[in-house]
Each structure stands twice: as C-alpha cells, then as structure tokens.
Amino acid sequence: MPAQQETPTQTSNSNNLPYYDVIVIGAGIQGAGVAQAAALQGWSVLVIEQFDGPAQGTSSKSSKLIHGGLRYLETAQFSLVKECLQEKAILQKIAPKLVKPATFVIPVYKKNKRSPFWVGLGLWLYSLLGGSAPRKIASVLWKNFPHLNTQNLRAMYSYEDAQTDDAALTRAVLAAAQEDDAEILYSTEVSAINKTGEGYKVNSNRGSFTCSTVVNAAGPWVNTIAGRCTFGAPMIDVDLVQGAHIVLDTPAFEQCFYFESPDDGRAVFTLPWKGKTMVGTTETHFTGDPKTCTPTADEEAYLKRAFDFYFPALANVKILESFAGLRVLPMAEGSATKRARDTRIVFDNNVDTMKGYYAIYGGKLTGYRATAEKVVQCMAPVLGHSATLVSTKNVHLN
Template sequence: MRTDSEQIADRPLVLVVGAGINGAAVARELTLNGVSVVVVDANDIAFGATSRSSRLIHGGLRYLERGDFALVRESLRERSILLKTAPQFVRPLRLRIPVRRRFGGLIWSVLTFLGWDRSCLGRFWLRCFPNARERGLWLIRLGLWMYDRLANSSPLPPGEGGRRPGEGRSTIDPRYPFACEYFDAQILSPERFTIALLDDARQLAQEQKLTFDVHTHTLAEFHGREVSLIDRLNRNAQITLQPDVIINATGAWGDATLADWRVGSPKLFGGTKGSHFVTANRELRAALGDGGLYAEASDGRMVFVLPLGEDQTLVGTTDEPFDARPETAVAEPREIDYLIDLVNEVVHSAKLTREDVVMSYSGIRPLPFGRADSPSSIPRGHWIEENTHGPIPILTLIGGKLTTCRALGEEVADRVLSRLQMPRLASSRDRFVGQVFNLPNQDQSGSEELRTNSSGQVENLPHVRDIIRHEWVRTLSDLVERRLLLIFDPRLDQPRLRELAMLLASEGVIRPDQVDSEVTTSATRLRQVYGININGAVESIPDRANPDLD
C-alpha cells in the first residue's frame, strides 16, 4: 500500500467502499466512463453476500406473486446480457418444480399479490384451508407464462408444465405427479466474477491512464475533505485521498459504515439471513441430473436444490430477520434441518441426514429497512440513497442482486457522472467480462492456464502464483475461500493449507514466520464459518454460536 506522501492527485476521483459484486460493478462502470476509482474493502473482495448467495442469475419467478413486474423484467433483461457477455461465468440452468396438485394456490396468490396474505383475511383463509399456500400446476403454468412474456426475446427456452413422465422410475416422490420446467442461469463463482469485473476496471484505467487501485483489509476514515485509508493488516501503511464522491457499497454493513463515518442517516437496511448447505449425497445428485429443483417447503417458501459441479448439491435458502453484524451469520442447525426436511420430502431416495452436510454458509441480504410483515415480502429491487450534507457526497447502495449488478452499476455511474458534469462515454451492455485467467473447462480455445474441477475450483498450483500476484490476495483465507473456492473441495486438508501458505510466503504476501498463524486462522474460519473440518472428516453441524469471524 502506498504512503500518504504519494497521495493520489488526479481528479475526478471516486472512492468505492465495499468490494462486493455491486462495488465492483460500479467501479467498472466508472472507469469505462473515464473516472478514476479507488476501491477499499474492510475484509476481502466478495467477502459478504456475494459469496454467500444461491449463485443464480435469475429473473425471480416468485417476485411475480408480489406483483414486482418491473424487477422481474429488469432481472430477465440482465440475465440475457450476462449470458451473452459473461458466458464463462453464467450458464443456462434447467429448473424443475415438482407439483402435487393440478389446482390450488390461486386465491392465496391473489391475497399475496394484494399484500393481504398477513392480514386478518389471510390468516382466516389459512386457518380454514391449511394447504391454501400450496401452488398447483395451473397457477405455476400461469406464472411461467408471465415469466416468458416478461423475458421478451430471451435466449433461453420457454417454461412448460404437465404430468411427470417416467413415473415409478423417478427419484422424485410419487406424491408429486406433476412437474413444471423452466430455465434460469447459474453463476458457479460470483467470487471470481467480481474479480473479473475489477480486473476489467483495472485494464480500462490502464488504457485511459486513470487511477485505479483496490485495497482490501482496509478501512476508510474521514477527516473533513480528506479520507485516510488504514490498512488493517499493516497499520503503519496509510494513504490519504480527496475523493469527489464516495460510494457506500458495503451491503448489509451499510448502516454501520455510515455510523462509523458519523454520517447522520435514518436506518436504511433491514437485512435478512439466508443459509445454504452443500451435500455430496449421490442419490440426490443423481436425481438432479444436469438441472436443479425449485421446490416448495411446508411453509410455502420456495427452496433451490442445485447441482454444484458433478458430485455435489447446493441447497438453500432460508429467509429470516437478522440484526447482528453480518460477519457473525452462520447456518444454524435449525435452518439446516428445515432444508434437509424439504429435500427428503421431494427426493425420497436421498434420505438426507445432518451427516450428509459437507459444508454450509450463511449471508445477509442487504434489503431495505421497512415495515414488511415478513422477510419474504421485503422488496427485492435496488435503491440509491444520496447523502449530501457532509463535505463529500455519499451514495449508499441498498438492495440489489447478483443478477442486476450491472444495471445498478450503470445507474450509480449515471448519478456520479451527472454530479461530476461528465458525459457518459460508453455502456457495459455489450462489453465482454473475461476471466482474469483462462479456465480451460470453460474456455473454447482450450488453452491450458488453470486447471479447475467441475465445481469451478482451481486445482493446479503453478498458476496459483498468478492468482496471488494479480488478484489482490492478502491472506490465506482470501486465497482458499474466494480465489480457489477450495471451500467446496472435500479433499482440502491441513497439508494443502500449509502448501498454499508457503506459496504466499514465497510470493512475499505474508512473512515466513506467519505461515503457522495463517494456517491456524484459515482452519478456524473454515470450521466456524463453513462447518468444515479440514482434516477431511465432516463435522456434523458444529456449535458455532457467536464465532469471532473477523
């Protein structure tokens, strides 16, 4: 990190605080339009909700029930753009919805659409008809028909539904005689996609001789018109800069960030917690084939059961109010049991137990604060809150999805450009998002740069050096969790952690005397955050109350 004697001088300059997918998309959009950018993250790139998501690029079929047509239309448009501009990251995914009944759920859907599902009428209806929430074949067909209409000229095939073929041989429980099918898209590695956005911003800045820097494990402190960047891993290293605009892209930390900066603001965020688990259960993985399931839990919530590479399955998510610091969120045993029950209900051959869970994770959705009756009724769009009372204007990003990161980036850039009285020069709509390094199993040219397995994890160590040098790696946890995605690799063990830590030391990222402590810290995080025992044995849902994750 540079010292304050090398203060960044060129203008205009935007400071993006938070290097999740939204901060990265904003940074890219700004450099594309000739603005210098410095990105800081208190932790690591994609440390927050970005790496704790369901990894889908989707229109949000269920948002139709709440009448959020504009969000669905925007998300479907962005899905098409990402399928075209980031095909190595975003791939079509067939999803099946197992259905029990031909009819049903219509009146409940109308109540939900009108926002009356939590009203006295809604509660009365549920008392009279306990299965009122269960969606029937015709209702889902109607939803899929609307989804296709809103998708306009989508490259994906339309949805359909009917009686399930091959009944009897199927692994889906016979109590579900019908199924609907539709397409959305999967992004196996939003972490690496975020790196690719930042790498593109770096290239754009180089071409235009702009300033572009990314500082991870760094905090921004205000001193009037000046901002000091404090390196949390090396407190002697500081940079001072004078940004023209600050983007608060700290997601679910957004309110805490404003409070740290002593910026007076009403509460903006009302995040909800979502947990997932991964299993290597063979019956379940075989039942999925090359697609996923979108199944209704007993409380009417929809849960995804998704293929994760060739051997694993990702199941999620829950949706609960959450008030604590986002980094303390872990998947609770109760949430895992809820998801396991859903899987066993639909795929009768799986017979999942807690012992089948190889890892789990939890994240906080950066949703807007409001008076919603239930977590699922909180709006899922995005908003930009401007605070212009202080010496530097601050734009806080609220909400947003992986799917709509480009659109949000575009919207934020437009606000910043108009504030800086600069014209829009270019659009990201047709701009390709390349890999930082070629991933052979995703690359048409077949070039052999990085070897990855089918879950997208990087396997060959020689090229890990390139990742360390070019992808802003500063700790062993950065490398293991969000660059190489080894959290999804059941073979991850202590010797591999040590090997990677030594590689970091040989690249000068850590000191040789830090190897042991890095291995210990990384192993502790793997256990506390993901429930992974790195000696290979699977820990069955450890007690992870109040872990110190930071």
C-alpha cells in the same frame, strides 16, 4: 492467500493525500460493478475492502442464480423481474463462461399452496417479462427423475434460468475494472468519511485518501459505513435477513428443482454446485456483526427436511458444508418473503454536505451491472463529465 493488490498510485491533492475521482467502499459484486463502470469512463477509481480478497461478504454466499426471480411475481415486483431478466440476457452474452444456462423443474403436489394453474400462470407471466417459454412435463416423463418423490404429484413444469459462481463473477468484474486502471486495496477498513471543501476524505487503518465522489457499497455493513460519515449521511432503516444453504454429499442433479418446503410452504430449491447438490434457502432475522453470520442448526435441519421429503431415497446423505449470507431488506413487520428486493441508491447531488456520496441498499447479484450504470449516471454531473457514458454491456468478462 491474500489477493494481489496495488499500492495507491494516484496523484495527491493539496494535503499530499492520494486523490481519486471515485472511492468505492466494498469489493462485493456491487462495489466491483461500480468500480468497473466508473473506470470505463476514464475516471480514477480506488476500491477499499476490509477483507484480504474480493467477495468475502454476501457476494460468495448467494444462491448463485442469475435470474428474474420467479417468486417475486407473487409480490408484484414486475419491474425488478423484467430488469433482472434483461440483465440475465446481457450477462449470458458478455460472460458465457461464468453465467451458464440452468433448467429449473417445478413439481407441483396435491398439498402445495400453489396449484398447477397458479404455477403455470406465473411461468407464463415470467416468459412475457423476458423469461424462457415454460414447458409442462408430461406424466409419462416423470420417471426420468428417478429419485424424486412422485407420490401425490399433480404436475411438473420446466423453464430456463441461469447460474453462476458469484465469487468468480465478482473477481471477473474487478479484473475488468483493473484493466481500466482501477486500484484495489484489500485488508483496509474504512473508519470515517469526512466532507472536505471539494469532496471527501476517507480514513482507514492504512491511511487517508481523498476523492470527489464516494460509493458506500458495503452490503450488510451499509449503515455502519453511513454511521461513519461525519457529515450525517442519510440511512434507510433495514432488516438483515439471513439466508442459509447446505451442500449435500450427493452428485448434482442435471436440473435445479423448485419446491415448497413441507414445513411452511416457502419456496426452496436444489441446485447443482461444484458437482454436489446445494439446497437453499432460509429467512432468519439477523442482528449483530455481519462477520458472525453463520447457518444455525435449525436452518440446516429445515433445508435437510425439505430435501429428504422430496428425495426420500437419498435421505441418508450427509451435509458437507453450509454457508449463509445476509439480505439487506427494507425494515417492515412480517415475512421477509414479501419485502421489496430492488436496489435503492441513496444520494442527493443538490445538498452540498452530501453531493458526491452514493449508498447502495439491497438488490440482486443479477442486477449489479444495471445498478452500477445508474450510480455512474448520478456521479457524472458531480465529476463534470458531460460526454455520453460508455456502457459495460459490451465489455466481456472472463
């Protein structure tokens, strides 16, 4: 059913078009976050979304973890991990019904690329950056994981992170934005953004709107939107890297497990999801229209092989469903695993032709709130806002 939406109610500008301080393109988590942070400052906000409801792009296809990202330590992304762990703590405080603690278990086997020492070191570093204190699970307790393959198991560790329902979190953030009078238009596709003397004119299949600032929060469509800016918006070269998940017809384990794929040693995990077990994820180069992103048979087989290897007694369980989303990563040669996962905000308030245009590239679900606050800080001078900005870190989400 199409999500509830409003007809734009804002004041008109000299062309009799509706005017907003801020227009946000995209009702994924990043667009929702910016809409909430901007509306909280008292700015008038319109969110425009091409689909008939929120979070129908990447923000319902993630691994649903609110985490620092243990594996990003291997690529020395320490500031990203630290910021995400801080954000995890904030989200657990302001959205306890949506962001719940999750225990992760890492079994380390003889043939793993990462030794027990390496895993222990990573967990120790993770805790120094704000993660939970890691725990080594004594071998006498391994029998408490009845289906787990314990052949050639050398060590087991556990630590705490958090899990969410990504689409529900996005809806909650948008609801908070609406509480502060942000408006949302669904089933509305932005076709062009033109620079006007005082700001921007945004054209769509449902009419034109004007604004002082415009935020390109179109996720994997970010460069499509940049290409629709008639003022020559700068673009970052990106690769779209697909990540698939499968949901298995077996009751959820109490814990989340992190493993090395028996195929290639990549980190894969199992998570409880709606009472069942979810396995993720993959890294498959994607080209084409993001709307067509769907798991391939190879991806499903890769994830199922990993599950069967570590839970051989459950190898007969069926795949109930699968889904895939697109990571927006800086273009580079080689493995996607090694690429930076931080968010980049493309803007330049000093260049007249793009003053007030902000494009969000990449990033994590976990860091959406921090990103939104950075975007709003960049916008404030353009909107002539000199008062101290109000933070979303104390606004509860339901």
